[in-house]
Amino acid sequence: MADRVLAGDPRGIARAISVVENNTAEGVNLMRAIFSRTGHAYLIGVTGAPGAGKSTLVDQLVGELRRRGSLVGILAVDPTSPFSGGAVLGDRLRMQAHANDDGVFIRSMATRGHLGGLARATDDAALVLDASGKDVVIIETVGVGQDEVDVVRTADVTMVMLVPGTGDEVQALKAGIMEIADIFVVNKADRDGSDRLVSAVEATLSLHAYAPDQWRPPIVKTIATRGQGIADVVDAIDQFRDFSRRSLSADIARPGADRDFDFLRKADVRQTTDASARRRIRIAQRVTDLVTGRFLEHLERRVLEPGELAELVDRIAAHETDPYTAADALFTRAAAPANVRDDAP
Incomplete structure (x- = not known):
């Protein structure tokens, strides 16, 4: 399968x-096989409130990028169907012009209930597209307002889309999703209130004192349709x-900087525009996520008895114990090989 991905075969990529x-062992082995061939694609995150016109903008972006000679991958992260577990919105329905x-x-990915709007496997899917030879990977998120911040952990550049007449003038004055933007896009700029929205965003940006060598997010007006x-x-x-690429972060995760893993793990990519530093921070956070996931999987599949966790939750709810004591006990058991269940896989 890795050979088909590296050859850019669409069916192999899918x-x-x-x-x-x-989340299978086959998937882990695949990622190991292709990882050395990644790191070349530029990841563009597109986020914003529902109804902002993200899919239409992405459709137009793809056309412009193709005219400029780029090979493009699209990951459209959709809500999960409560019945099938699959993505509710179809990728082919949204972008027929490029099918x-x-x-x-183009690939739709279900969030599977993941808070923040990014599917759990989006990072790996982006790496698959990267390894397949795509120059640009666009990640379009669900769009659930200010909870939509996970995209900044995956993308090299994050665009926040706003539209006039939806209360975004007020949202522009608040923290949260506005803080993740490298670029603001005011879509549906032919609507009344677009200039007022631009002014509100400008006012928000003016509250931050940007140094001459700092990136100040531009505001781009569009009519995507x-x-x-x-x-x-x-x-x-x-x-x-x-x-x-020119920006250097002397004290934030720059290659060669005297920083330990704990610093990288807790660092915020919004602290820097240094491309190398951002990627190093994301790698540290990705390793942390993988270790956490692996530990929880080990705990569930090889240590806990069926129903044991539910019973523990009941005990905590009844104040017979506390979450901290319970967590310490579970960690101690999980770390001891002798405590692995006899019937564990």
Whole structure:
């Protein structure tokens, strides 16, 4: 399967993403096989409130990127169907214009209830597209307001989309999702209130004292349904990419910096625009996520008896014990090989 991914075979890519979504040993082995061939694609995160026109903008972005010669992968992260567990929205339904373009790969991924809007396997799926030879990978998130911040942990550049007339003028004055933007896109700029929204975002940005060598997020007005402003968005992405390559973070996760893993794990990618530093922070956080997931899987499959965790929760709820004592006891048991269940796989 790895060979098919590296060859850019669409069916092989689709199969690989399905495997990593299912969190199987086959998926882990695949990621090990292709990881050395990653690190070349530029990851663009697109987020914003529902109704902002993210899918339409992404559709137009793909067209502009293709005109500029880029091979493009798209990961559209959708809500999970409560019945099938699959993505509710179909990738082909949203971007029919690119369905027959060999230079474009489109995939919908279900969130499976993951808070923050990014599917658990989005990181790995992006790496699959990277290894397949895509120059750009666009990650379009569900769009659930200010909880939509996980994208910053995956993307190299994050675009926050806003639309006039939806209360975004007020949201622009609040913390949260506004803090993750490298680029602001005011879509549906032909609506009344678009200038007022731009002014509100400008006012928010003015509260931060940007040094001459700091990136100040630009505000780009678009009418995605007409293709207006799309070239300006791609230009802004290119400008940020060039800036982040030149930016150096002397004290935040820069290669060679005297920082331990704990610092990297707790660092915030929003603290820097240095592309290398951002990737190092994301790698540390990804390793942390994998270790945490592996430990919990070990605990569930090889240590806990069936129903034991539910009983423990009941005891905590009844104040017969506390979460901290329970966690310490579970950790001690999980760390001791002698405590592995006899019937554990």
